[in-house]
Amino acid sequence: MKLIVGLGNPGRQYEKTRHNIGFEVIDYLSNQLHIPLDQSKHKGLYGVGHVRGEKVFLLKPLTYMNLSGESVRPLMDYYDIDLEDLIVIYDDLDLPVGRIRLRQKGSAGGHNGMKSIIAHVGSQEFNRIRVGVSRPSNGQPITDYVLSRFTKEEQEIMNQVIAKCGEACEATFERPFLQVMNEYNQK
Secondary structure, eight states: OEEEEEOOOOSGGGTTBGGGHHHHHHHHHHHHHTOOOOEEETTEEEEEEEETTEEEEEEEEOSOGGGTHHHHHHHHHHHTOOGGGEEEEEEETTSOTTOEEEESSOOOTTOHHHHHHHHHHTOSOSEEEEEEOOOOSSOOOHHHHHTSBOOHHHHHHHHHHHHHHHHHHHHTTTSOHHHHHHHHHTO
């Protein structure tokens, strides 16, 4: 069983923003894996399907970023999903646009969505994919920056990154996360 969670904010005004890259990966996976996001419970929009004999949940928390754990934990409890089966995808200011970094554990690194999930699941030891969105270079406030859209050039790069994140998630259906992490962190 796998629970793949993409972090973001609900609403049209947040679509295609840096902070919503997790939602975009979930949309990509939903399309690729033919798992429609057709269930609305546990403060989230999610879908359930089977891929290569494994039950897969795709979740977009609809709590707004800072309360993401309020969606993740109830869904995990309801379906009895183990912490080692969780993968969270989110934006990271400390990585350049176009880079992804897979990790098995770690702090929230200042990311409020991750802080919420860590608080609600009671551990920092779960799989995650950090997606680089870079830091603002022009003194723009962080909040404004993460809620801004990518430039045209950046969006072209991010379209490839979204697919790469999807591939990494799919690889975990066949190989342990640690092996996938070692493969994708070298690319």
